[in-house]
Amino acid sequence: MATLSWSSSSWLRSSVRVTNDSSRPSDGGTRALIVAQKKAKKTRKIILKEDVTELGKKGQVLDVKAGFYRNYLLPLGKAQILTPLILKEMRIEEERIEAEKKRVKEEAQQLALIFETVGAFKVKRKGGKGKQIFGTVTAQDLVDIIKAQLSRDVDKRIISLPEIRETGEYIAELKLHPEVTARVRVNVFAN
Numbered sequence: 001m002a003t004l005s006w007s008s009s010s011w012l013r014s015s016v017r018v019t020n021d022s023s024r025p026s027d028g029g030t031r032a033l034i035v036a037q038k039k040a041k042k043t044r045k046i047i048l049k050e051d052v053t054e055l056g057k058k059g060q061v062l063d064v065k066a067g068f069y070r071n072y073l074l075p076l077g078k079a080q081i082l083t084p085l086i087l088k089e090m091r092i093e094e095e096r097i098e099a100e101k102k103r104v105k106e107e108a109q110q111l112a113l114i115f116e117t118v119g120a121f122k123v124k125r126k127g128g129k130g131k132q133i134f135g136t137v138t139a140q141d142l143v144d145i146i147k148a149q150l151s152r153d154v155d156k157r158i159i160s161l162p163e164i165r166e167t168g169e170y171i172a173e174l175k176l177h178p179e180v181t182a183r184v185r186v187n188v189f190a191n
Contacts (some may be wrong), residue, residue, distance in 0.1 A: 004043040008147055012176075014067070019106075025050070034082060038151050039149075041061045041065070042065060043064060043066065044064055044065075044066050044069045044081060045061065045062075045063055045079060045081070046062055046064055046069055046073065046080065046082055047059065047060070047061050047079065047082050047086060047090070048078060048079050048083055049077060049078055049079055049080060052073070052078050052079075059090070061082055061110065066083060069081075080111070080157075084102055085186070090103040104177065105177050107181060108176040108177035108179075109177075109180050111152070111182070112174075112176055112182035114150065115146075115182040115184050116182055116183065116184065118150065119185065120184075120185035120186065120187045121142065121145045121146065121149065121184060121186050121187070122145075122189070123142075123145060123187065123188045123189075124191055125137065125167075125188060125189075125191070126190065127167070127188060127190025127191060131168065132165065132166055133164075133166060133188065133190055133191075136163065137161065137170075137186065138156075138163055139156040139157075141158040141159055142156075142159055142161065142172060142186065143156045143159065154174065158174055158175045159172060159173070159174055160172065160175065161186070164188055166188070167188050167189050168187075168188060169185055169188075170186045171183055171184070171185060172185075
């Protein structure tokens with residue numbers, strides 16, 4: 001008959017012994033020593049639902065202490081436990097975002113090709129002495145000309161123009177995408 005006995009330092013060693021005393025009649029003579037495993041890690045793998053100062057950004061996967069998750073992140077709705085389903089959804093969302101970025105970049109490249117094949121945009125200004133013109137040619141002027149000639153709406157903030165105060169040919173840059181820049185010619189002539 002197996003008996004359960006605790007040694008005096010069992011709390012320190014976290015062990016349980018199952019023994020068969022040799023003084024008792026043995027029915028199979030089994031003797032087993034069961035040692036408890038290491039203390040379980042009390043961390044949780046989570047995903048942040050929003051930016052958390054000193055911790056991370058939205059969508060980031062982290063290991064945090066169980067109490068921190070249970071007492072702070074969960075009640076405030078700042079995080080949730082990472083499950084295989086959530087991980088799969090994250091991957092699908094990342095793929096969708098990458099596809100969208102690629103599509104936007106391709107559209108910007110096509111638009112850049114259109115701008116560069118147009119040739120030069122002509123700007124008329126009232127002339128002064130010699131090559132001087134009255135006023136300057138601004139990004140808004142170029143936006144208006146592009147809209148009139150190509151029927152395309154362009155934001156004036158993406159246009160980089162040199163200072164134009166004389167007649168002649170100039171190069172303007174349109175930053176259509178962080179990786180795509182179109183260079184267009186601007187011909188300025190006096191009336």
